[in-house]
Amino acid sequence: MRKKQNTFYLALLMPAIILFAVFFIVPVVQSMWLSFTDSYGMKTTWNFVGWKNYIEAFTDKTFTKTIGATLKYALITVAAGNLLSLILALLLDSRIRCKAVLRTFFFVPNIMSLLVVGYIWCFIYQQVLPDIFTALGAKGIAVLGNKNTVIPALAAAGIWNAAGYYMVIYIAALQGVSEDLIEAARIDGANTWQILRRIKLPLISPTIVTCLILSVAAHMKVFELPYTMTSGGPVGASATMVYKIYMTAFNANRNGYASAQSMVLFIIIGGISLGLNLLMRKREEKLE
Amino acid sequence: MKKRKTILLAAIVWLLALIFASPLLLVLINSFKTKGEIMTSAISLPSSLYLGNFVQIMTESNFLSSFFCSVFVVAVTTSLTVLVAAVTGYALARWNSRLCRILILVIMSTLFVPFQVYMVALIVVVRNLHLVNNIIGLILVYLALGMPVPIFLCRSYCVGMSREIEESAIIDGASRGKMVFAIVLPLMKPILATVAVLNALWVWGEFLVAFLVYGNGKPMTLPLSQRYFFGTYTNQWNLILANFLISSIPIILFYIIMQKHIIKGIAAGAIKG
Numbered sequence: 089m090r091k092k093q094n095t096f097y098l099a100l101l102m103p104a105i106i107l108f109a110v111f112f113i114v115p116v117v118q119s120m121w122l123s124f125t126d127s128y129g130m131k132t133t134w135n136f137v138g139w140k141n142y143i144e145a146f147t148d149k150t151f152t153k154t155i156g157a158t159l160k161y162a163l164i165t166v167a168a169g170n171l172l173s174l175i176l177a178l179l180l181d182s183r184i185r186c187k188a189v190l191r192t193f194f195f196v197p198n199i200m201s202l203l204v205v206g207y208i209w210c211f212i213y214q215q216v217l218p219d220i221f222t223a224l225g226a227k228g229i230a231v232l233g234n235k236n237t238v239i240p241a242l243a244a245a246g247i248w249n250a251a252g253y254y255m256v257i258y259i260a261a262l263q264g265v266s267e268d269l270i271e272a273a274r275i276d277g278a279n280t281w282q283i284l285r286r287i288k289l290p291l292i293s294p295t296i297v298t299c300l301i302l303s304v305a306a307h308m309k310v311f312e313l314p315y316t317m318t319s320g321g322p323v324g325a326s327a328t329m330v331y332k333i334y335m336t337a338f339n340a341n342r343n344g345y346a347s348a349q350s351m352v353l354f355i356i357i358g359g360i361s362l363g364l365n366l367l368m369r370k371r372e373e374k375l376e
Numbered sequence: 377m378k379k380r381k382t383i384l385l386a387a388i389v390w391l392l393a394l395i396f397a398s399p400l401l402l403v404l405i406n407s408f409k410t411k412g413e414i415m416t417s418a419i420s421l422p423s424s425l426y427l428g429n430f431v432q433i434m435t436e437s438n439f440l441s442s443f444f445c446s447v448f449v450v451a452v453t454t455s456l457t458v459l460v461a462a463v464t465g466y467a468l469a470r471w472n473s474r475l476c477r478i479l480i481l482v483i484m485s486t487l488f489v490p491f492q493v494y495m496v497a498l499i500v501v502v503r504n505l506h507l508v509n510n511i512i513g514l515i516l517v518y519l520a521l522g523m524p525v526p527i528f529l530c531r532s533y534c535v536g537m538s539r540e541i542e543e544s545a546i547i548d549g550a551s552r553g554k555m556v557f558a559i560v561l562p563l564m565k566p567i568l569a570t571v572a573v574l575n576a577l578w579v580w581g582e583f584l585v586a587f588l589v590y591g592n593g594k595p596m597t598l599p600l601s602q603r604y605f606f607g608t609y610t611n612q613w614n615l616i617l618a619n620f621l622i623s624s625i626p627i628i629l630f631y632i633i634m635q636k637h638i639i640k641g642i643a644a645g646a647i648k649g
Contacts, residue, residue, distance in 0.1 A: 096552045097471040101479065104464040104523060108482055110505075111498065111520035116489060119497035130503075179389045183382065191639075192632065193393035196400065199631050201581030201599045204620050207606055208399050211613055215418040216402055223419065248399065253642060260643035309492040311584050316606075330492045337496040338588070346496045354493040361488070 122347035129341035141348035151349060153324055154332040155356070157239060158308055161328060164243040165250065165307040170299055173251050177258030178284070191259075195252035202249060206316030209245035213317070232318050235325035242313045242326055250306065254299045261295035262288065297368040301361045308357050329353045400624075407618040414613050429618035437608075439619065442601035443626075446580060449511065449597055453518045454576045457526055458568050460519065462561055465530025470539075486524045491585065499588050507589070514590040514597075518579055525645050526571040533567040534560075570641040573634045580627055598623055 123141055127134040145151050176194055180187055197205065213231045221228030231241045265288055273283050289296075311330040314320050320327030320335070327335075333353065337346035406414055407429055408422040433439050468476050491498070498517070499508075507513025541563070545555045561568070583599040590597070596604060602619065609615045631638060 093552070094471070094473070097467045097473070098475070100463040100467040100556070101471075101475070103460050104527065105479065107460070107516070107520040107523065108479075108486070110501065111517060112486055112489075112494075113482065115494040115497035115501050118500065119494040122497055122500075127500075176389075176392065179385065179392075182385060184386055184389060188635070190389055190393050192635070193396050195635075195638075196628060196631065197396065199577055199581065199627055200624060201583055201602070203583040203599045203602060204581075204624070207602070207616065208403060208620065211406075211418075211617065212399060212402065215414060215613060219417050219419045248396065251396075256639055256642045260639075305490060309490050311492070316603075333492070333496065337499075343496050343500065350493045350496060354489065357490065357493075358488065 119347045119350060122344050123351050124348075125344045127343040127347075129343070134344065137344070141345045142352075144345060145348050145352055150324055150327075151332060154327045154329045155352070157324075157326060158310070158328045159356075160239050161243055161246070161310060162304060162307040164240060165246045166300060166303045168243070169247040169250055169307075170254060170296070170303060172247060173254035173299070174258050174296070176251065176255040177262055178288075180255070180259055181262040191252075191256075194255055197248050198250065198252040200249070202312035203316055205245055205249045206313045209241075209248070209313075210317045213241060232326075233322055235322050238318060238322065238326040242310070242317060245313055245317070246307060246310060250303065254303060257295060257299055258292065261292040265291050293371065294368065297364055301364050304360050304364070305357055308353070308360075329356075403617045403620055403624075406613060407621045409614055411612055411614045418613075429614050430622065432615060433619050433622065437605060437619070438595065438601060439622070441595040442598050443623070445511075445595040446598040449515060449518070450576050450579045453515050453522070453579050454572050456515070456519050457522050457575045458572050461523055461526035461530045461571055462564055462568055463556065464523075464527045465532075466534050466556060466560055466564075468527070468531045469534035469537075483524045483527055491521055495584075495588060502589055509590055509593040511590065511593060514586060514593070517585055517589050518582070521585065522575050522578060526575065529567055529571055529641075529644060530564060533564055537563060570637045570644065573637040574641045574645070577627070577630070577638065580630075 122134075124136055124138060125134040126137050126140075180190060180194075184190070200208075210232070217231060218228045229237070231237045269287060269291075270283055273287055278286070309330050310328050311334065314326045314328050314331045315334075318326045320331055329349065330353070333346050333349045336342050336349060402418070405421055406418060408424075408426050410426055410428070413420075413422065413426075468480060502508055502513055502517065505513070507516065537560075541559060542555055545559050546552070550558070581599060583603070586597050586600050587603070590600070593600075602623065605619055606616055
């Protein structure tokens with residue numbers, strides 16, 4: 089009886105176990121292992137090269153530059169994006185009318201394919217912005233062609249796409265804040281700003297950290313935006329890490345080196361997420 | 377005083393909403409212009425309701441075949457994801473074994489290791505299975521990549537479900553398989569609907585996985601065809617934007633109909649995932 093039951097559960101788990109084994113465990117292990125080889129394109133033989141790929145990654149300026157570009161992009165999108173999402177959530181959590189309509193306005197960019205988002209913003213920067221500058225009688229600049237403005241320009245598209253998603257999470261958290269608590273504070277004479285600063289924000293701080301972790305991971309892997317808008321240019325200023333990994337693996341066919349670059353990306357994402365987690369733990373201890 | 381504050385707040389929100397909507401409004405107005413009109417000004421309203429762009433897309437491009445290809449991929453992937461997530465989530469909730477603990481650990485780790493980190497090796501695996509440019513390969517990869525959060529959502533839903541109904545079904549003589557498919561899965565309907573809607577949304581717009589696994593496959597999925605279209609009609613923004621417009625309408629309608637599930641699912645996924 090017991091054994092029969094176990095066989096039954098095992099049968100239910102089988103599809104998931106096979107899929108995870110083939111499409112997750114095998115490639116993850118292989119990816120670590122490939123990073124120590126000179127695997128090239130479709131070639132079926134390769135040699136172990138030790139840490140050579142990693143040494144190359146840290147001395148190759150075209151790669152180290154992408155770390156900086158990605159971090160800059162992630163810093164802008166995570167900081168400005170979360171701030172915007174939080175503001176939108178606070179506004180929509182107030183006594184405003186037509187909430188569902190407004191929420192749709194902010195959320196629809198998120199359901200668009202990132203590829204399409206990239207092309208639409210490409211159109212905005214190439215065709216619309218110059219027209220706006222002309223209408224204002226100002227001299228326009230090619231935003232995507234300037235190495236100082238290209239990352240903020242990509243970040244604007246990224247924020248436009250992602251803001252609604254985190255807004256939805258923040259709204260859910262704000263709705264969880266007890267109405268009684270706010271009412272009590274108001275009776276005690278607290279103003280809106282004090283309620284926000286002393287009650288709402290501290291109570292939703294776990295959600296803020298969750299959103300920060302989620303958005304760091306999401307924005308660090310940006311690929312579609314540089315792919316559609318700039319092809320990594322001008323002179324590599326907007327090449328992000330995943331874009332570079334893609335180019336190394338599928339344009340230069342260097343699977344081994346690309347795997348080493350992937351590991352660097354993984355360590356950076358993991359490190360930042362872990363750091364944010366520890367920060368939250370510390371804060372919680374302080375609150376207790 | 378209070379009333380004035382509310383009006384000010386409303387004004388700010390609607391202004392932000394307008395800013396958020398403006399890229400899509402630009403797509404809308406420019407879809408009805410000729411190429412020359414866009415060149416003259418991309419911000420003016422169209423002089424007349426020119427429909428030539430849409431006619432050209434329908435007659436010249438493979439829009440319809442990619443549209444139906446995407447519908448097919450979404451339908452199959454989402455059905456399979458729902459099925460696998462439901463039975464896996466159920467088994468993980470009911471069976472207390474070492475295997476389950478290991479599997480949960482594996483699923484947790486997928487949440488921390490993004491696909492982009494192992495995409496190079498994943499393509500090598502797909503190549504070795506001879507599934508490159510094969511629509512079944514694409515669906516299997518989507519299934520595997522999309523499972524983790526649905527499994528977690530289903531598992532925690534099952535943990536909250538009472539076992540009594542299941543036990544009485546077994547006492548009444550139902551086989552275990554029948555009990556799961558005829559009784560447990562229907563009970564999980566609310567969470568399965570959420571899982572299905574979120575999965576469909578993701579698969580519909582996904583580009584990078586499709587590009588790597590199914591880049592030269594035929595017929596193309598919608599995002600792949602949009603890339604191809606952009607490459608073919610370089611700088612013919614009238615056609616490109618009209619294409620975006622007609623391919624965005626179904627997904628926007630889908631959102632409007634399903635928004636309750638989407639909103640609920642995102643909040644649940646963020647808390648449990």
